[in-house]
Amino acid sequence: MTTWSRREQEYDRIAAARLARLEGGVARHVALGSRAGLSLRWKLARMGLEGDHIDHAVALVDELALARILERHPIGVRFATIPRAKRDLEIWDVGV
Amino acid sequence: MTEPIYDYPPPRRSMPPEVQDLLLEEGSNITGAEEAALGTGIISILGTARSGKTTLAYGMIDWVIAHTSRPVVLASFPRRVLEEGLPEHWSGRVSTGKPDQMHELHRGERPVWLLDDAAANFNSRSSMTSSQVAWSKLCGVISHLGITVLFTSQSLAGVDRTFFRFTEVVTVVRYMSDSGLRGERDEWRDDVDHAQYLLRKVHAGRPGGRRLRSFYVTVSTSPGRKPYRIVPYVKPRWLFEGLNEVQRDMMSKPFGYMEVEEISAIIQGPPKRRPGRPKKKKEDDES
Numbered sequence: 376m377t378t379w380s381r382r383e384q385e386y387d388r389i390a391a392a393r394l395a396r397l398e399g400g401v402a403r404h405v406a407l408g409s410r411a412g413l414s415l416r417w418k419l420a421r422m423g424l425e426g427d428h429i430d431h432a433v434a435l436v437d438e439l440a441l442a443r444i445l446e447r448h449p450i451g452v453r454f455a456t457i458p459r460a461k462r463d464l465e466i467w468d469v470g471v
Numbered sequence: 472m473t474e475p476i477y478d479y480p481p482p483r484r485s486m487p488p489e490v491q492d493l494l495l496e497e498g499s500n501i502t503g504a505e506e507a508a509l510g511t512g513i514i515s516i517l518g519t520a521r522s523g524k525t526t527l528a529y530g531m532i533d534w535v536i537a538h539t540s541r542p543v544v545l546a547s548f549p550r551r552v553l554e555e556g557l558p559e560h561w562s563g564r565v566s567t568g569k570p571d572q573m574h575e576l577h578r579g580e581r582p583v584w585l586l587d588d589a590a591a592n593f594n595s596r597s598s599m600t601s602s603q604v605a606w607s608k609l610c611g612v613i614s615h616l617g618i619t620v621l622f623t624s625q626s627l628a629g630v631d632r633t634f635f636r637f638t639e640v641v642t643v644v645r646y647m648s649d650s651g652l653r654g655e656r657d658e659w660r661d662d663v664d665h666a667q668y669l670l671r672k673v674h675a676g677r678p679g680g681r682r683l684r685s686f687y688v689t690v691s692t693s694p695g696r697k698p699y700r701i702v703p704y705v706k707p708r709w710l711f712e713g714l715n716e717v718q719r720d721m722m723s724k725p726f727g728y729m730e731v732e733e734i735s736a737i738i739q740g741p742p743k744r745r746p747g748r749p750k751k752k753k754e755d756d757e758s
Contacts, residue, residue, distance in 0.1 A: 464673050466686075467503075467702045470484035471475035 404433075409440035474678065474685055476706040479560055480537035481530070485705040489641045489691040490514060493619050494535050494583065506695065510581065511614045512638050515589075515630075516623040517663065518645030523684045524623040525723060526710060527645065528585055531621060533707050535583050536564050541619075542582045544568050547592060547737065549729045556721030556728075558709045571602055574609055574616060581617035587725060589622035590629035592737060598631050607633040614638050627663075628656045642690040646670060646683040662690045665699060673701050 404412050445453045488504040497510030516524045532543050548567040568576045610633050624630050644666035666688035679685035689700045
């Protein structure tokens with residue numbers, strides 16, 4: 376790992392730690408979504424609309440915003456965002 | 472979980488394939504791997520003081536004695552440790568010698584050499600001394616001689632880099648302090664750093680003490696080998712229960728039992744002859 380990428384990781388960690396102190400952190404759609412997602416939420420709430428189809432519409436706007444952010448990142452970062460099962464550490468069986 | 476312990480002989484699996492590859496005789500079968508053993512190369516055991524490097528090296532030697540017919544040479548070990556400190560089942564298989572005899576001792580028998588605290592004999596700051604230049608040349612041909620060199624060090628930065636240039640190298644990483652890690656060679660720091668991460672992770676909720684002694688990590692760049700492998704440290708019972716206190720101390724800190732002259736020769740090099748005052752000629756005296 377280069378010095379720069381190591382520093383970037385450190386800055387990311389510092390930023391994440393500071394963000395998390397804002398009254399327990401901000402919602403995912405605020406941190407990683409777009410303004411359109413916020414406006415849509417306010418409008419739908421003001422109109423009193425609820426239901427699965429409304430949730431899906433909001434999720435679509437959030438995911439589009441997230442995909443837009445990820446487009447600017449290298450393939451490794453994008454790949455790392457995919458949920459995966461946590462692997463246990465593999466330990467050599469010494470036979471004792 | 473209790474730390475695994477064995478009664479001699481050690482199980483063949485107690486050493487990981489990467490280490491077996493270099494400790495076994497050439498062409499022998501490696502447990503847990505398809506290919507035959509290489510039978511030559513360098514195994515470096517790395518870790519901060521009191522992290523269990525030397526005891527792990529003894530475990531490897533015990534394994535060599537049990538599973539091969541290769542002779543073992545404990546480089547520069549004091550005679551007293553050899554006579555009083557070693558377990559009985561090592562007698563006849565283990566001897567001592569100076570590193571500069573590596574090309575001639577047990578010629579043709581493919582010995583395994585242990586250089587404990589290699590930074591004492593092969594310090595990176597003495598890299599251009601005649602003995603280390605000779606050692607550098609020897610490193611280029613240890614595979615021809617079928618030698619396996621096992622060395623321990625607190626930092627690869629303290630050891631002459633010729634060790635890593637020529638032949639198959641497997642690095643075995645034990646606990647390393649943060650300051651030690653910062654001073655490590657650039658080309659090894661990331662590997663050692665990752666090994667420390669694995670050690671901390673695997674020790675979480677397990678015994679091992681501050682020095683994380685219950686496991687070690689092998690680092691290998693050889694194709695077909697795992698780049699990093701976590702291995703439980705299997706204790707030889709004789710080392711912890713079969714020896715008296717003095718023997719245990721001798722085995723743990725062999726250099727502490729050297730004569731002052733011997734250890735001075737290692738640290739400061741052989742005594743240098745001071746140039747004498749030129750003799751005056753008789754004629755000068757007369758005039």
